[in-house]
Amino acid sequence: MSEAKPAAAPSRGKMKAELSDHFKTYKDVWVFVEVERGQVHPVSWELMGEGRKLADKLGVELAGVVMGASGDGCDAAIATAYEYGADKVYTIQDPLLADYRNETYTKGMTELVNTYKPEILLLGATNLGRDLAGSVATTLKTGLTADCTALAIDDDRSLGATRPTFGGSLLCTIYTLNVRPQMATIRPRVMAMPDRQPGRSGGIVLHPLGMAEESVVTKILDFIPDAAKEDAHLAYADVVVAGGVGLGKPENFKLVKDLAAVLGAEYGGSRPLVQKGWIDASRQIGQTGKTIRPRLYIAAGISGAIQHRVGVEGADQILAINTDPNAPIFDFAHQGIVGDALTVLPALTEAFRRHLSRSQAAE
Known part of the structure; x- marks a missing residue:
């Protein structure tokens, strides 16, 4: 009577080779261009400047991601993204994206990532960006480093994302080694604003959202600006x-x-x-x-x-x-x-x- 032997575990070298082959399908650096009520948050352009450095280091393209309702500041955001360094823009324009809702924006972003496979995805650590980044990373089952103060590319093409830790007493650099895309959020004004190049243009990829209002749990009833709060800039x-x-x-x-x-x-x-x-x-x-x-x-x-x-x-x-x-x-x-x-x-x-x-x- 023969005894079945357990299958041998794959070697570390084989696993690394398989991961390397898988990672080759992920390419380019993406920056989420945050458009809200027709206005682009300036952190988007700061990240575009940082994304340009990362893309040049990797030898890949830099792309912006613009989501919103058609005509609600999206065209201007796309044109400006090129001028701040984007080679290409992926855009989803749908009436359901007129106001930010986690469900609609998460579906749109995760579909873009799964379809076009960016190597790195950067978002601003704003109220909107933090909410979206967390849900997108969870849905994609990838790593997310929040509130970064510095970004760099390692020798093996990994993104090194540096952030304060232990209550701010230390700075640590975090790597997402086994999954893609590598995601990070960066707070406004951490990165310098890049120079704008008027007239610069690039490619564009239109992608459908594919959702119906009936399937969205959250409903926007009204928008009431917080006019009573002291406005700090x-x-x-x-x-x-x-x-x-x-x-x-x-x-x-x-x-x-x-x-x-x-x-x-x-x-x-x-x-x-x-x-x-x-x-x-x-x-x-x-x-x-x-x-x-x-x-x-x-x-x-x-x-x-x-x-x-x-x-x-x-x-x-x-x-x-x-x-x-x-x-x-x-x-x-x-x-x-x-x-x-x-x-x-x-x-x-x-x-x-x-x-x-x-x-x-x-x-």
Whole structure:
């Protein structure tokens, strides 16, 4: 009587070869162009610039993905995608995509990926992008690295996606080795805006959505803009003034607002100030708040832990004000003032006010 032997497990080398052959069917770098109510979120163009670098490194094409209702900003988004570096645009235009709904957008994106097989798919880490990326990655059963601060191509063509971890105390690089596409989300203002090339054009692929309204569970009843909420535009401000717990008391935050008002700047603060209720969460700067790339960033009473650093280090100039000469923020600030923010801020405000007054008088 013979005994059946279990089948031998495939060797690691054979598995790697099979994966390599499978991966050859996936090609190109895709960027999701986020169109909402006729407007493209600027993070889409920032990702297009980063996607161009990745595509050039891999020797493949860069493609944009535009989804929405026909005529609702889609044509303009497609034309602009070419000008920011896209070689091709995949687009699904259907009345069901007039408003963002997870079900319709997930079906459209997953069908595009399964049909045309991109090697890398990048999305902005906006409210919309985060919601879509998570459901698409789950549906495709692939890896997703969220809130990345850097992207690179490894020697074996793998995407290395770097993000903060352990509460922001470390940076780690994550690889999706055994599945495709490789997906990542990147927050607004982490990547630099690329140069626009007016008149540039490319190819286009039209794809149907293939859904009926009756099959969509979520219904859009109305759109009510949040007009009552204070509107903060930190991410795209040229000048930002921010305060931290070094200000001591909530009433002292007025000094930050005063300087911002004189400079025509936006104002914000560190996470502890949000937790204390001094400022609204929409004005939080750092890993769990807004990422900014202003021409000038003034940080008063902020220690500069890595959670804050990853949100501001893209600024052209950083001026730090802190009583502690060993504060971490002085490690990456371009200029520093060792002093009490309660004294320095009013002095800066008055100095800028006098300077601007003289400039206006001279004109």
